[in-house]
Amino acid sequence: MPDSLQRPVDPSEHPLANQTYMVPTPAIAAMYARVRQCIRRGVAGALIFGHTRWGKTYAIRYCVRLLRLELPRAAILTIGMPRNPSRSEALFFWHAAEGGTTRAPG
Secondary structure (H helix, E strand, O other), X not given: OOOOOOOOOOHHHOHHHHOOOOOOOHHHHHHHHHHHHHHHHOOOOOOOOOOOOOOHHHHHXXXXXXXXXXXXXXXXXXXXXXXXXXXXXXXXXXXXXXXXXXOOOO
8 A cells, every 4th residue: 555545534443443333223223213202202211122142232322322412412321241251130130220229329
C-alpha cells in the first residue's frame, strides 16, 4: 500500500481493532421494534431473556445506542447479570433483588 494513501480512521482506533462495532441483524431489528412498541404503549420496563450465547447482550447494547440517538432525553437503564457458570435463575433474581435494596449505613 502506498504511503500517500490516507486512512479515514487511525488503525488503532478502528472499530474492528478494538471490537466496538455492532452489526444489526433481523433479530436485533425485531427486538428494537418490540422495545419501541413498549415505549409507545407506556410499558415501564421489560425483561429480555433467552439461551446463553445467543447475542442478547450485544442486541441490548445496540438498542440502547439507537434509543440514545432517537430519544436523547429519555432515561435508559440496563441491568446485567454477572457471569455465572451455573446458569441459575435464582441467582439472577437474587442479584436483581440485591440491587434494589437499601442498606443502613455503617
